[in-house]
Amino acid sequence: MSHAIGIIGATGAVGREIISLLEFRNFPVKELRLFASPRSQGLSIPFLDQTLPIEPLSEKNLQGLDIAFFCAGSSISKQWIPLALQSNCFVIDSSSTFRQAPQIPLVIPEINGHMIQKTHRLIASPNCATTILLMPLFSLHRAFQAKRIVVSTYQAASGAGAHLLQELKQETKAYLENAPYTHHLPFPYAFNLYPHNSPLHPDGYVEEEQKMAHETQKILEDETIQLTATCVRVPVLRAHSLSANVEFKQPFTLDEIYQLLASVPGLALFEDRAANRFATPRDASGKNDIFCGRFRKDPTQPNTLEFWAVGDQLLKGAALNAVQIAERQVQL
């Protein structure tokens, strides 16, 4: 059985990856329809042996879809997902809109794929940094129970969309050529980094940091897990990195850690201690796996582990995870 599929936000960084993944993974596509904002109208995008036009979003246009991938941001999801659901479409939302709604599953298939049921019409896909943290963490949590996590992120430009990616490239080029450049951020981005600029809450944490805390609890199905994050945007084109310090309730050995991680699908240990070589964003760019390494016992506190994880936030952090959710649902 094959499906009529819509991608809402088809010209964005995540949308384009979903198109490639549907093709590359031989997803059973009967019809693919691409939606984007008015400024993308007139564009067309190749898929298999076709060239598909970009359509505008409308109530009528959304009809007849079996599966809709929403990757155009929160305001589009908020406005259009209720309409898509009315026509009995299965929706995978990559925005944060429904992630904390109690009745909506928030799914990383390798971790809690069992949450997806045949009757579900809407599944939320998590924040990219959360996914990169949880891919190495979930099996360790099941074995030793994570108690408190301190995480710092190193997030790539493309996590904020294709426009920031272009800004980074163009501004860096101008900087190296001593050419003038009017940057769109309130500060230069070339060879620079900055605390994540999602909305700042009165408690001093930005939304991105709060997402990591809340989504970790929901995906691991444990509201007692405490997580505090510092999210930072770095001058990297693609792939997020993070350092994590995790206190567990139970004692562990590093041998047990490496053994548990050896068999996690979608996770790859990337380290060569003899060569002092660990995963970098350029290693992870374009790869489906989340890379992890630098596992070490934190000597400053009992039962505490530190590690390093890197992943392509457009793939497992967004597009791949959404496609995996769809793959799982159509197999039910």
Place this chain on the structure above:
Amino acid sequence: MSHAIGIIGATGAVGREIISLLEFRNFPVKELRLFASPRSQGLSIPFLDQTLPIEPLSEKNLQGLDIAFFCAGSSISKQWIPLALQSNCFVIDSSSTFRQAPQIPLVIPEINGHMIQKTHRLIASPNCATTILLMPLFSLHRAFQAKRIVVSTYQAASGAGAHLLQELKQETKAYLENAPYTHHLPFPYAFNLYPHNSPLHPDGYVEEEQKMAHETQKILEDETIQLTATCVRVPVLRAHSLSANVEFKQPFTLDEIYQLLASVPGLALFEDRAANRFATPRDASGKNDIFCGRFRKDPTQPNTLEFWAVGDQLLKGAALNAVQIAERQVQL
């Protein structure tokens, strides 16, 4: 009274900053002599109205100096500082060679300038990331007693020397022009980052991370302070950043934190919460002050504070701190 001064490593990134600072801060210089490795022989460097030649290091050449700044790396310090001390020179060492020697003071003048005595012949200047962490932390530690610190760094290319700065610029230029480039690191650096590649110890920590732990204890004169770090090199030209999560023994309020930090010399609060704007490395480049902000109470643990700090690692992180040590010593 003015002094005969030598800079060992005068053509390196830190050495050049020391030359500028001596000039700019009107250090009482009777004579300035510049030393560097054989590959820099034949060069000359301007200082005030003179043009100074680069001299080779030799036992004879080191004689007659009142003050010697060593900023040419550990092996040069190890070999030549004992000889400089024999001729009764006052030595400031920016390398890690003597930092952990119990009888050698490790000094950030704003924090423990009282350690410098007239009779001292050798003072060590700390690791750059440690200095950037401790400038905001020390007054908070005195008030509330730091117990455990989890830190992640975002370290600039120039921290590894002028050659890595050039590599980052040239490789990025080649990347943007689709030109071939043979990188000297075991991985690309353009738009990339990597776990700090100082020697990896069997416990899984790299030397840079261990330095931060040991030097923090020594400078704060408290061996009970626990610190664990993840050090990362980012594609930034100049100025290190870090995120710190600090558990104190005593409770605190954010008002108390901001009040304590308002009057620390060499430290500047850099935050505009309404504009969601905090310090970036480009803000801190070329500045003497360490910038800090994003102070927030970590809700996951009692008495725990998080913050963000950025500083020019060539200035306060290295050259400025060394010159400040010399300034203090000559005033005794």
